[in-house]
Amino acid sequence: MTGMSKTIQLNNGNEIPIIGLGTWQSSKEELKTALRAAIDVGYRHIDTAYNYMNEDTIGEVLQEYINSGKVKREELFIVTKLPMIHMDPNLVKRSIEISLKKLQLSYVDLYLIHGPIPLEYDGNDNNIFPLTEDGGWKIAEKSDLLGTWKAMEKLVDFGLTKSVGVSNFSISQIERICKMAEHKPVTNQVECHIYFSQKELFNACKKLGVTLTAYSPIGSPGRPKNLKEADEPVALEDPIIQRIATKYGKTHAQILLRNLIQRGIIVIPKSVTPERIRSNFQVFDFSLSEEEMGDIDHITIQKRYFDMSTKFKDHPERPW
Template sequence: MLSQNPFGSVNVLCLLYTTDTKEEVRTAVRTALEAGYRHIDTAYNYKNEDAIGEVLQEFLKSGKVKREELFIVTKLPMIHMEPKLVKHSIDISLKNLQLDYLDLYLIHFPVPFEYDGNDENTFPETESGGWKAAEKFDLLGTWKAMEELMDLKLTRSIGVSNFSISQVERICKVAKYKPVTNQVECHIYWPQKDMFEALEKLGVTITAYAPIGSPGRPQFLKGNGDQIALLEDPVIQRLSQKYGKTPAQILLRNLLQRGIIVIPKSVTPERIRSNIQVFDFSLTKPEMDEIDGIKFSQQYFYKMGAMFPTHPERPW
């Protein structure tokens, strides 16, 4: 298994980006399930729920996996954050995934977008080419609508993604069902120590996306291309050689030993199989301390927050 968390013992695979073709997604899910993964993370915005649903049904109908063995996660898109649209959105996702319920449903991002009635227009643009954020917003109202999905048994748990500490705290103060996790960028260059400490006090876990630096993220998120590659860090490279493990495996092992859930993204079969091979070794305390002492700081998804410089719910 790739991680232990409050939702049960599950394996983790993250399937991101609309740039992945449907066939790449199908191959990735088949490879992952055959390798032992049981946690599939996707989102309405990624536009690959239907491809994932096809493979899930293929494995379920053949008896290769049972539904209770799977942990399926998807996310509420920003265009559907108006409370009255939340159930409409999960209904679309469940139809695409060919499932009766989700194991976890997340609010994808705390900034809502304008909804023009077109469910396919997930990133509405302004005349200047930016994303069109909604002027009216009710984050706590959205959370209440998420809680109603729990009562309807459409999802077994709910959480958030890309939320700030204060936003999670606001929700926890009024929540009937607290978020079980906050899915955020987290790795050795962006360790989220303050977030981890604050959420631990609230009883909320952290799920790390981009745990290996997301080298395959879309070009528009890469900025000018001068960011340092996480996989090339000299400390990680040295430990990779010592243990005979890939740099990605060292990075994943570090986060797992910190008690963080990890969702490495890949559609490459060889890397998918490799990313799960992290339970036959452990990093020593001095090695964990050395990684913890890395001073270099870098966020790979900073452009997401920079696109909403004045919005009250901008998380960073």
């Protein structure tokens, strides 16, 4: 198992590196340092989104590396996402073109719908989370998930992306899309870690030939304080993870990542610290035993670190 592949084949035949670099919540200079450290150590999968407002910074570093000959464009796997303000089918192509211009690329390798619920578009492309008077997110009056998907499929035909997928989608939403899709979603990117294992969703996606990509695979320790609770369980401090890490002489993060990739789940750990970025990539020289995988599987703590259910209340497309 230590010799496991560093890529996973998607349902359209394309290969995705099983470990990518997450880039949410990074300052410009931090992100440049992180990207250089990641590419230098061997990362080829970079995950971003329109909403992260950092595609231009990523584009700068990618061009720096491509133009210097340190990496070829075709060796990279670049992921970005359709913002929820651009889910009207008529806005989808324009939205990816904005992202591609910032990334300084002619195509991305994977384009995801960032979430299943459209937000009101007021004509301002920078107002990514429009608010109501009471401080909630302003949800668009019309929701046309299948129409949005058809517009996403055209992006493949136009050559603007190699693959399309979704993020934060429920089982029923993915099933509905797969029934009508010409280009099936290749992945569903969701929160997934030892305290939120997503077994049911993983199994349902697997039956449909759709992979799972885990964001927050080590429990998102660096997320903003306003998203944390005082006494919440911390995945990196779990005693089972600590015990296994001691046995292998590995970091707690490496055990958390190894567990997910042994389950066949793609991971996109986020870090801006070069040492941690390098460490997170060093998970191919050991493997967890069946017993250790079972011990982790039987962890009873349940904790979702990103609960957006209150943002959407009773919306029919709410997946949470």
